[in-house]
Amino acid sequence: MSFKADKQTLEDLNLTGKFKPNSIYQLFSRxxxxxxxxxxxxxxxxxxxxxxxxxxxxxxxxxxxxxxxxxxxxxxxxxxxxxxxxxxxxxxxxxxxxxxxxxxxxxxxxxxxxxxxxxxxxxxxxxxxxxxxxxxxxxxxxxxxxxxxxxxxxxxxxxxxxxxxxxxxxxxxxxxxxxxxxxxxxxxxxxxxxxxxxxxxxGFHYATALPASRNIFHTTGLRHPALDAGIANAISLDSRSNVIFLTGANMAGKSTLMKSFGIALYLGHMGFPVAAANMEFSVRDGLYSSINVPDNLNMGYSHFYAEVLRVKQVATEVSSGKNLVVIFDELFKGTNVKDAYDATLAVTTAFARYSNCFFLISTHIIEVGQALQTHANLQFTYLPTLLDGAKPRYTYRLTEGITSDRHGMTIIENEQILELLES
Missing domain, CATH: 1.10.1420 (MutS, DNA mismatch repair protein; Chain A, domain 3)
Structure with a gap:
């Protein structure tokens, strides 16, 4: 049996494709x-x-x-x-x-x-x-x-x-x-x-593959392989702490971190060098992501409904007993904030019960993280945004906790959008 990653996951992580710009395949294709x-x-x-x-x-x-x-x-x-x-x-x-x-x-x-x-x-x-x-x-x-x-x-x-x-x-x-x-x-x-x-x-390294029964993932220096000066972060998961709940402002680096994690896991299962140090992982049955889920005009699916169907597909695979890794970036961003809050909270709680699987879930709705803090098997991490005066600066370094950053209006003001419209 081979490791499974479907078309959506391969596209989300830009893994395959001889002629796709900046694909991971192209990175190695010398x-x-x-x-x-x-x-x-x-x-x-x-x-x-x-x-x-x-x-x-x-x-x-x-x-x-x-x-x-x-x-x-x-x-x-x-x-x-x-x-x-x-x-x-x-x-x-x-x-x-x-x-x-x-x-x-x-x-x-x-x-x-x-x-x-x-x-x-x-x-x-x-x-x-x-x-x-x-x-x-x-x-x-x-x-x-x-x-x-x-x-x-x-x-x-x-x-x-x-x-x-x-x-x-x-x-x-x-x-x-x-x-x-x-x-x-x-x-x-x-x-x-x-x-x-x-x-x-x-400067890539080689990961060590472990039996599925060990149920761990660990690295001290994860970065994106396509970035020459990417910031390295440590990530650890096991059956007692199988969910990373990631918060942070837009542009703080959440999507890049999640892609880095998925790419390292995929390359690790290939036996390829990875952009991570001291990486060891238990073999998984597959990897699923929901990062750039498109709408489907031919089927009449809105962006939100396409997201729902994607989560349903992953839920079907997870509930079948497979040992999977799941990456959800900004769950339910196609609906209103109240529905997104309720849905993200409910879905994260339900998925977290499957301790044989690993989940990396991000959101900018920080109230969801606060509501989930009673769950012992969740890790709460964020990517900070610092302000130099009115200018945001991003460290891209994973930090324990839930962000309190709310700098969206600051960025909008810096771009002088309102002034343009008023003039």
């Missing part, structure tokens, strides 16, 4: 090969739920980060070898013998085959040399074994028609499965080197 891109997309689409598998992948990324290796293949060489190894048509000596030698030497198909074979041989020699740097990487043993069976590889220089026919038959027929293994190995190296380079350059 890939050189098309096969590497496919592998990276697969990792993003299928996060893991087995802690051993997660920790093994994390250890692999850490190994490549420590080795500081450079991907040794050009994208054109890899593409040429891929094209050659998947060429259609007959290969090898029997097909060649069916042609007269003089005609064959000027045959366009033959020239294509020759160039593809030469590119593939160059790729294999480069691979064999590069493997000397991977002494402590267990998967390299399989690749070494395959390449060691090609004893003629290092002796290939000028190729006659007959040697081309022989090598072509070896690589594209007898050893086709082994060639596929080596290509997959090159794609793996592409991803491991590219992702670990990003981790080193951006």
């Amino acid at each position: 890939i050189k090969t098309t096969g590497g891109e496919r592998l990276l997309e697969q990792m993003f689409q299928q996060p893991l739920t087995d802690p051993d598998a997660i920790n093994h992948r994390s250890a692999t990324f850490r190994y490549f980060q420590e080795q500081r290796l450079t991907f040794p293949f050009s994208s054109s060489d890899v593409q040429a070898a891929e094209n050659y190894l998947t060429m259609s048509g007959a290969a090898g000596l029997p097909s060649i013998l069916r042609k007269r030698l003089n005609a064959f030497l000027h045959d366009e198909e033959y020239e294509q085959l020759r160039k593809g074979l030469m590119a593939t041989l160059h790729l294999l020699r480069t691979f064999k040399s590069f493997l000397q740097q991977l002494n402590n990487y267990e998967e390299a043993a399989l690749w070494r074994q395959v390449l060691s069976d090609l004893t003629w590889l290092s002796n290939v220089k000028e190729l006659s028609v007959w040697t081309i026919a022989y090598y072509d038959r070896q690589l594209r027929h007898r050893l086709s499965a082994q060639m596929e293994q080596l290509l997959q190995g090159i794609y793996q190296l592409d991803v491991y080197i590219a992702v670990s380079d990003v981790a080193r350059q951006r």
Whole structure:
């Protein structure tokens, strides 16, 4: 079973999408090969739920980060070898013998085959040399074994028609499965080197995955991976304290913090480096968020009704007994303040009873937090807004308690909106 995050969650956190601006996928996509891109997309689409598998992948990324290796293949060489190894048509000596030698030497198909074979041989020699740097990487043993069976590889220089026919038959027929293994190995190296380079350059760390029964999440330094100078915050959750109730003024950083949390959890389940320090987490069954829920004109849904349906969907999943993480940013902001207060209070109280799940819930209706203070399993935190004279300043540092900041009118006055209208 794989970790589940639905389309809404992926869009809220801007996780996937090769061509989406500032997506987390794009952040890590320094890939050189098309096969590497496919592998990276697969990792993003299928996060893991087995802690051993997660920790093994994390250890692999850490190994490549420590080795500081450079991907040794050009994208054109890899593409040429891929094209050659998947060429259609007959290969090898029997097909060649069916042609007269003089005609064959000027045959366009033959020239294509020759160039593809030469590119593939160059790729294999480069691979064999590069493997000397991977002494402590267990998967390299399989690749070494395959390449060691090609004893003629290092002796290939000028190729006659007959040697081309022989090598072509070896690589594209007898050893086709082994060639596929080596290509997959090159794609793996592409991803491991590219992702670990990003981790080193951006100061990311590696999380430790724990069994679901431990039911904890902990980090001392969480930040958003796309921000070069993001403020780090500590977050801890467990079954006795499974809800973080977050308050703060608009622009104080609530949404960014919530996205940072969701992204770290998702990347952690992928075994990827995270923008968090000392992070350990119990594996979850999935992640759901409600941050930018749109209305639906085709269905006739208002923004508020779309929010209600989203909460209902999450409630269905939570009540089924799954171990989930849920992020609600500004619940029921599509309705009036009184209804939003009542609904946020009731929904938060109901969700909090599911101690096997973790919840991060934000609101700017601070009275809800005050009404929830009798619940022992809720953590109350806020992001402060400070005033330098009449100008607001945001620390982005998580603080214990419930905010008392009410600076909305100050911001409106600073922008001189009323003066504009009166003039």
